[in-house]
Amino acid sequence: MGSELAGAGLSGEWRGYDVIGDVHGCAETLERLLHKLGYRQGPSGYYHHTRQAIFVGDIIDRGPRIREALQLVHAMVTAGAARMVLGNHEFNALAYCTPKAGCAAEAPVEYLRPHTPRNSRQLAETLEQFADYPDEWNAYLAWFRRQPLFLEWPEFRVVHACWDAELIARHRARFGDGRFDEAFLQETGIPGSDAARIKQRLTSGVDLPLPKGMTIVSSDGVERTHFRTKFWAPDAQTYEELLFQPDPLPDGFGQQRISPEHRQRMVTYGADEKPVFVGHYWLKGHPEPIASNIGCLDYSAVKFGRLVAYRFDGETQLNPKKFVWAYVDP
Ligand SMILES: [Mn+2]
Known part of the structure; x- marks a missing residue:
């Protein structure tokens, strides 16, 4: 062959x-x-x-x-x-x-x-x-x-x-x-x-934690203290731009700027890398x-x-x- x-x-x-x-x-x-x-x-x-x-x-x-x-x-x-x-x-x-x-x-x-x-x-x-x-x-x-x-x-x-x-x-x-x-x-x-x-x-x-006291109840009824993020969004400025899951972030939190500590935990995948x-x-x-x-x-x-x-x-x-x-x- x-x-x-x-x-x-x-x-x-x-x-x-x-x-x-x-x-x-x-x-x-x-x-x-x-x-x-x-x-x-x-x-x-x-x-x-x-x-x-x-x-x-x-x-x-x-x-x-x-x-x-x-x-x-x-x-x-x-x-x-x-x-x-x-x-x-x-x-x-x-x-x-x-x-x-x-x-x-x-x-x-x-x-x-x-x-x-x-x-x-x-x-x-x-x-x-x-x-x-x-x-x-x-x-x-x-x-x-x-x-x-x-x-x-x-x-x-x-x-x-x-x-x-x-x-x-x-x-x-x-x-x-x-x-x-x-x-x-x-x-x-x-x-x-x-x-x-x-x-x-x-x-x-990469899961990031929600601020203390905030939770998300996902569509399958599970209460979550973390949310799923994109690993290919190096330009994201706010949590909303980083979010990658069907359930929205709590009111007011999504518009906040990503903290330096959380930015350190982000993973990125370059646009020039082979497909994944x-x-x-x-x-x-x-x-x-x-x-x-x-x-x-x-x-x-x-x-x-x-x-x-x-x-x-x-x-x-x-x-x-x-x-x-x-x-x-x-
Ligand atoms: Mn699965």
């Missing part, structure tokens, strides 16, 4: 890549999207002769067919028809189900991600749907451990929420690529550790690039939005016409 690719513009073995957004258990919609993209069901799962699917993570939680979605994505990744990066939901599931190392044998088991009502709620649908298949769930957890937090090709990058070049360089110095080991997973349970910062930044982006694809942000409406070199593929599928893909062929500026989607059937 190599000679066919000469001059195709991409340096890998594939003629193109289809980057797919947060599935969250919408397996039936994912099948429709894959058909639309020209993938067919073979003996080892869905495949395309000349293209590879890249999942931005968050396959699990919330939706009606989480087990089926995992079976489908796992089969594709195992066969080489797809690759994936971990979303915050997969990493959280891993931490929720992994005991903290070094606990006294007689003490009750403590998990890396505490079993608070809120954390348990996030994983509830997944654990429910796997209640009769504990061995299968454990096998998926073992598989999550081998998946990377980010992927990079000569022409593009994929990460669940935020490409932070400095933290990624630090991760690479330790592991060579986006994968991690048991020690890293354990370290994510230590607040302020390198591993905790890398996990949080790459899979959940993310999920995570619950976008609504008609899919389009969020910057000329940044594609967000999360259009709230599980909230009856769209499951979105971008057909990438090596271009340096994203083309709004290359988004493809399937609607979730209510």
Whole structure:
């Protein structure tokens, strides 16, 4: 196949890549999207002769067919028809189900991600749907451990929420690529550790705190003390210009100027960098690039939005016409 690719513009073995957004258990919609993209069901799962699917993570939680979605994505990744990066939901599931190392044998088991009502709620649908298949769930957890937090090709990058070049360089110095080991997973349970910062930044982006006493109640009823921000807005002056989530900021706060302390926490992604694809942000409406070199593929599928893909062929500026989607059937 190599000679066919000469001059195709991409340096890998594939003629193109289809980057797919947060599935969250919408397996039936994912099948429709894959058909639309020209993938067919073979003996080892869905495949395309000349293209590879890249999942931005968050396959699990919330939706009606989480087990089926995992079976489908796992089969594709195992066969080489797809690759994936971990979303915050997969990493959280891993931490929720992994005991903290070094606990006294007689003490009750403590998990890396505490079993608070809120954390348990996030994983509830997944654990429910796997209640009769504990061995299968454990096998998926073992598989999550081998998946990377980010992927990079000569022409593009994929990460669940935020490409932070400095933290990624630090991760690479330790592991060579986006994968991690048991020690890293354990370290994510230590607040302020390198591993905790890398996990949080790459899979959940940059959250800034609201002023003391202010909260946002998001559309799913969760009360939040932090808000999600853009990582590609170096010129933002006010919090409103930095905001990147569907829920608005409290009255009066949005117009305030970004404090020097918060400015220091901002991550930026230069307009001259290679394209990066993310999920995570619950976008609504008609899919389009969020910057000329940044594609967000999360259009709230599980909230009856769209499951979105971008057909990438090596271009340096994203083309709004290359988004493809399937609607979730209510
Ligand atoms: Mn998500």
